[in-house]
Amino acid sequence: MKNIVLLGATGSIGDNVLSVIEQNKDSLNLYGIALNSNISKANQIINEHSPMFVYIEEANEILLEKSISEGSLSVLNGKAELKELLNDSNVDVIISAISGFAGLETTLMAAKTGKVILLANKESIVVAGDIILPLAKEYGSTIIPIDSEHNAIFQCLASEKNTNDVSKIIITASGGPFEGKKLLDLKDVTQKEALNHPNWDMGSKISIDSATLVNKCLELIEARYLFDLNEKYFELVIHPQSIIHSIVTYIDGSSLCHMSNPDMKVPISHALSDSNRLPINFLEIDFSSLELSFKNFPSDRKNLENIAREICNVGGSSGTIFNAANEIAVQDFLLNKIKFNDIYEVIYRTFDAITVSNNLNVEAIYEIDHQARMEAEKMVKSIT
Ligand code: NDP
Numbered sequence: 001m002k003n004i005v006l007l008g009a010t011g012s013i014g015d016n017v018l019s020v021i022e023q024n025k026d027s028l029n030l031y032g033i034a035l036n037s038n039i040s041k042a043n044q045i046i047n048e049h050s051p052m053f054v055y056i057e058e059a060n061e062i063l064l065e066k067s068i069s070e071g072s073l074s075v076l077n078g079k080a081e082l083k084e085l086l087n088d089s090n091v092d093v094i095i096s097a098i099s100g101f102a103g104l105e106t107t108l109m110a111a112k113t114g115k116v117i118l119l120a121n122k123e124s125i126v127v128a129g130d131i132i133l134p135l136a137k138e139y140g141s142t143i144i145p146i147d148s149e150h151n152a153i154f155q156c157l158a159s160e161k162n163t164n165d166v167s168k169i170i171i172t173a174s175g176g177p178f179e180g181k182k183l184l185d186l187k188d189v190t191q192k193e194a195l196n197h198p199n200w201d202m203g204s205k206i207s208i209d210s211a212t213l214v215n216k217c218l219e220l221i222e223a224r225y226l227f228d229l230n231e232k233y234f235e236l237v238i239h240p241q242s243i244i245h246s247i248v249t250y251i252d253g254s255s256l257c258h259m260s261n262p263d264m265k266v267p268i269s270h271a272l273s274d275s276n277r278l279p280i281n282f283l284e285i286d287f288s289s290l291e292l293s294f295k296n297f298p299s300d301r302k303n304l305e306n307i308a309r310e311i312c313n314v315g316g317s318s319g320t321i322f323n324a325a326n327e328i329a330v331q332d333f334l335l336n337k338i339k340f341n342d343i344y345e346v347i348y349r350t351f352d353a354i355t356v357s358n359n360l361n362v363e364a365i366y367e368i369d370h371q372a373r374m375e376a377e378k379m380v381k382s383i384t
C-alpha cells in the first residue's frame with residue numbers, strides 16, 4: 001500500500017489524483033492532504049477518503065471546529081507540523097499540486113524528504129530549479145513530473161539510459177482556447193472565453209496561462225531543469241488535438257511519443273505506478289478517425305518564447321521575475337483590472353525593468369518575487 005500526501009487536494013490536479021486513488025484502493029491510500037481554504041471540499045474529501053492528516057493554510061479555527069469532522073483525523077497546526085507529516089516514515093509519495101509560487105515552500109520541504117515527489121507545481125521549478133533539483137539529489141528524493149508533457153518526455157526517455165542520444169524534444173501545446181487567432185484578435189476577449197480551454201479542465205491560473213501560451217514557456221523552463229538539457233534541444237509546437245503529449249527524437253532519427261486522450265489521470269496514474277501501469281477508466285483513442293496536426297509556435301508570441309529561452313540560459317533570478325510578473329498579470333486580468341493582451345505588456349515591461357541577479361538562496365528568491373510583484377503592480381497601474 002502506498003501512502004500519499006496530496007498538497008493542493010482541493011484543486012483540479014487534486015480531483016484527478018483522488019479519482020486515481022479511488023480506482024486503485026487496494027494499492028493507493030490517501031494519508032494526508034493540504035489546501036488553502038476550501039473547507040467544504042476538504043470535508044467532502046475527508047468523508048470519502050478518510051486521510052489521517054489535514055493542513056489548511058488559511059485555517060479559520062471556528063469554521064474548522066464546526067466543519068471538519070474529528071475522529072481519527074489530525075488537523076495540523078502550522079508549517080512545522082506539515083513538514084513533520086512530509087517526513088513521516090509512513091509516507092511514500094508526496095504530490096506537489098499547490099498552484100503558483102505558493103507551492104514553492106512545500107516543494108522545497110518535499111525535496112528534502114528523500115521520498116518520491118510527483119511534481120505538478122511547475123512554478124516552483126521555474127523560480128528555484130537551481131535549488132530544488134540539487135536538493136532532491138542530495139536528499140535522495142525522486143522527482144517524477146506529472147505535467148502531461150514532462151511525464152510524456154519522462155516515459156519516452158525511460159527506455160533509454162540517458163539523454164546523450166537525444167537529438168531533439170518537441171513539447172506540444174494545444175494552443176488553448178484562442179488557437180489559430182492572432183494577438184490582435186485577442187484584445188477584447190473575456191475572462192470566460194480565456195478560461196474555456198477546449199481540451200483540459202484545469203484551475204483558473206493555468207487556464208489563463210494556456211490561453212496566453214505562457215504555460216508553454218513555463219514548461220520549457222521546467223523541462224530544461226527536469227531533464228538537464230540546454231534549451232536548444234526543445235522545440236515548442238502547436239498540436240491542437242492534445243493527443244501527443246510530447247516527442248523525443250534520438251540521434252538515429254527515431255522519434256518516441258506518448259499518446260492518450262487528454263486526461264490528467266493518465267500521467268498521474270503512470271507516476272504512481274513505479275513505471276508499471278495502474279488500471280484506470282479511460283477513453284480509448286479512436287485511431288480510425290484520428291487526425292493529428294502540428295504548427296509552429298505563433299510568431300506574434302515569439303517574444304514570449306525568447307524570454308523563456310533567455311531564462312533557461314541565464315538562470316538566476318530571471319525565472320522568479322518572469323513568474324511573479326505573470327502571476328500578478330493573471331490575477332489582475334481575473335480581477336478585471338487589465339485586458340487580456342495587457343498580460344503580455346506587464347510581463348515584458350516587468351522583465352525589462354528588473355536586473356537579473358545570480359547565485360540565489362531561498363530567501364533571495366522570496367525577496368525578488370516580492371520586488372517583481374510590486375514592479376508588476378506598478379506596470380498594471382501605468383496601463384490602466
Ligand atoms: P487549482 O487552482 O485547481 O488548485 C490549487 C490547489 O492549491 C487548491 O487545492 C488550493 O486550495 C491549493 N492552494 C493554493 N494556495 C495554497 C497555499 N498557499 N497553501 C496551501 N494550498 C494552497 O490548480 P490546479 O490543480 O489546476 O494546478 C495546480 C498546479 O498543477 C499548478 O502549479 C499547475 O500549473 C499545475 N498543473 C495543473 C494541471 C491541471 O490539469 N490542472 C496540468 C499540469 C500542471 P483551495 O482550493 O483551498 O484554494
Ligand code: MG
Nearest residue numbers: 147148149219
Ligand atoms: Mg502541461
